[in-house]
Amino acid sequence: MAERRKVAPTKLAHIVFRTAAKQPMLDWYREVLDGEIVFDNAFIGFITYDDEHHRVAVIQMPDIATPERVGPGLHHIAFTYANLDDLLHTYERLRESGIKPAWCINHGPTTSMYYSDPDDNKVELQIDNFPSMAEATAWLHSPAFAENPIGVDFDPEKLLADYRRGVPEAELKKRPNIGPRGLPPR
Numbered sequence: 155m156a157e158r159r160k161v162a163p164t165k166l167a168h169i170v171f172r173t174a175a176k177q178p179m180l181d182w183y184r185e186v187l188d189g190e191i192v193f194d195n196a197f198i199g200f201i202t203y204d205d206e207h208h209r210v211a212v213i214q215m216p217d218i219a220t221p222e223r224v225g226p227g228l229h230h231i232a233f234t235y236a237n238l239d240d241l242l243h244t245y246e247r248l249r250e251s252g253i254k255p256a257w258c259i260n261h262g263p264t265t266s267m268y269y270s271d272p273d274d275n276k277v278e279l280q281i282d283n284f285p286s287m288a289e290a291t292a293w294l295h296s297p298a299f300a301e302n303p304i305g306v307d308f309d310p311e312k313l314l315a316d317y318r319r320g321v322p323e324a325e326l327k328k329r330p331n332i333g334p335r336g337l338p339p340r
Contacts, residue, residue: 171273176214178272183210185251186234186269186277193254208221227229228266230276238323241265241281242314255279258313259304260300260329265313283327287293302335 166214166258173179180199184191187210200208235241245255245267255267256276284290306329316326328331 157309161323167206168211170211170213170214172213172218173273173274174188174214174218174220175272176211176212182253182271186244186248186253186271186279188247202338203312203329228275230278232278232280234264234281237283238317238326240280241279241330242310244279245310245314255310260308260327261292262329263275265308265327266305267310281327283329298329298331302332304335304337305330306330306335315325 166283171179176199178199180191180194183189183201187201187203189201189209190209191199192202193200197213197214201210202208235244248254248269253269256270257268259266259268260283263283264280265283266278269277271277282290284293314324317323
């Protein structure tokens with residue numbers, strides 16, 4: 155028997171949705187991810203936003219029932235942007251298209267905006283708040299994170315205004331201390 159060694163994937167390749175509304179889903183993900191549709195036919199479409207052949211696929215299943223949202227299942231998927239400027243640019247672009255975040259929160263390690271797609275799946279657009287993963291991981295072991303592992307809500311319009319006024323990015327990404335906090339209501 156071969157010696158046990160860690161063999162991890164090199165990347166997350168893609169996400170596939172099944173839906174009764176393929177075109178609205180394709181259009182939404184293309185807009186949100188600033189991607190392009192690389193293939194689309196009557197039953198499946200593929201989107202990419204980088205050098206991967208596809209990152210999101212949507213399968214048309216006309217007879218699929220709307221799922222009950224209170225049971226177990228996937229909570230959300232997340233996409234990371236390079237910096238605060240890119241995240242805020244994306245927020246503005248989506249806002250101008252009529253797509254607004256459902257929830258904005260500074261988790262500590264990330265500043266995140268959560269959106270709902272046409273099937274009500276949650277999509278997190280985020281940036282890393284620390285210069286290195288080691289610093290972010292260390293923060294997860296801090297008393298501040300233990301007290302509030304969820305984060306602090308923020309107003310994206312205020313964040314955008316502060317950013318444009320020249321408030322230093324490190325200050326904008328620093329999570330304020332609001333004391334204990336549990337999970338938000340469903």
